[in-house]
Amino acid sequence: MGTQTQDSPALTQFAAKVAPFVIIVLAGVAARTSLAATYPSAALLLFLWLVSDTMMLSLVARCPGRRPSGSLILGTLAGASIIVWFGSPAALREALLAMPSLGISMAIVVLIHVAWATARARSAFRTGANAAQDPWVAAASEFLPQFLGRFAAAELSIIYMALFRWGGPAEVPANSRAFTYHKHLTPMCAVLLALSVIEAAVYHLLVGNWSHTAALVMFVVSDVGLIYLIGLIKSFRLRPILMTPDGLRVRAGFLVDQLIPLDAIAAVDSNFPGGDIRDPGTLNAALLAWPNIVVRLNVPLARRSFMWRWKSFTRAAFRLDDPEPFVRLLRWRLGQNGNHSWKE
Numbered sequence: 001m002g003t004q005t006q007d008s009p010a011l012t013q014f015a016a017k018v019a020p021f022v023i024i025v026l027a028g029v030a031a032r033t034s035l036a037a038t039y040p041s042a043a044l045l046l047f048l049w050l051v052s053d054t055m056m057l058s059l060v061a062r063c064p065g066r067r068p069s070g071s072l073i074l075g076t077l078a079g080a081s082i083i084v085w086f087g088s089p090a091a092l093r094e095a096l097l098a099m100p101s102l103g104i105s106m107a108i109v110v111l112i113h114v115a116w117a118t119a120r121a122r123s124a125f126r127t128g129a130n131a132a133q134d135p136w137v138a139a140a141s142e143f144l145p146q147f148l149g150r151f152a153a154a155e156l157s158i159i160y161m162a163l164f165r166w167g168g169p170a171e172v173p174a175n176s177r178a179f180t181y182h183k184h185l186t187p188m189c190a191v192l193l194a195l196s197v198i199e200a201a202v203y204h205l206l207v208g209n210w211s212h213t214a215a216l217v218m219f220v221v222s223d224v225g226l227i228y229l230i231g232l233i234k235s236f237r238l239r240p241i242l243m244t245p246d247g248l249r250v251r252a253g254f255l256v257d258q259l260i261p262l263d264a265i266a267a268v269d270s271n272f273p274g275g276d277i278r279d280p281g282t283l284n285a286a287l288l289a290w291p292n293i294v295v296r297l298n299v300p301l302a303r304r305s306f307m308w309r310w311k312s313f314t315r316a317a318f319r320l321d322d323p324e325p326f327v328r329l330l331r332w333r334l335g336q337n338g339n340h341s342w343k344e
Contacts, residue, residue, distance in 0.1 A: 040095035078113035081106035162231030182236035266298035283313040291317035
């Protein structure tokens, strides 16, 4: 019974995320049947009702024990309007144009949502980042669902950092201490960037002689790749590893960002066997080099992998430019926390 009780919230959240997608897809398929084409007005209203009701029920399920905010309700209705407009076949879209009051109402909902979200996004940037959420994520989440907001925020952060951030201090929240790891990466990253530029130029010349369209596609793909690579290289300096009041925040540019609570740290090692690093239970945040620090945990912690699967780790490995101050500080923090389990 205890297991069932603990699993129920997780199953509810999973159903709240998956079921709406399935229902909306099935409703879109039904909107393309011959019966819907015969009665487009009724099919349009039914499609709009199904999408709106499904998304609202999903919102309520994802907010157990509390009432969804007005911005979430407005954003859900705006999202339903956009889905119906772009997801309707030609017959239903013509029926929507034949009912201007309905189309205008849907447009008003979307415009109000965009205006409200814009104001809230500006507020998120004015207040700056906090320990819980990045301002890019907070701003993007005002316009999009949470998972799309995180994806859009990551994309915008990389592009902004690559094109517009030249110099400036690293991203270090208040009451946190930064430890750099980018110095050993700089020469290798510079070589990698130079090789990428040469490779892109060669591809343009070779493919351009064969097909101008393919050359244009290669130009867009390679240039976008260079922008991402520049943003990634910059993020190594701008996003150092942090010792925060809550614990240790292991970062590797945009690739890794994992908070480890201080209570979960059992030991810090500077000498360790290679098997620990190759173990699947190790979060290896050292890039293009062998780590010089391993933090051992007393409980497994969950992390989100690239393939959207939850994985746990019991060790975190990374390489710092100057590991000694980090070891001393973490040793002191562990002592202050009542945990004296560390290793030289």
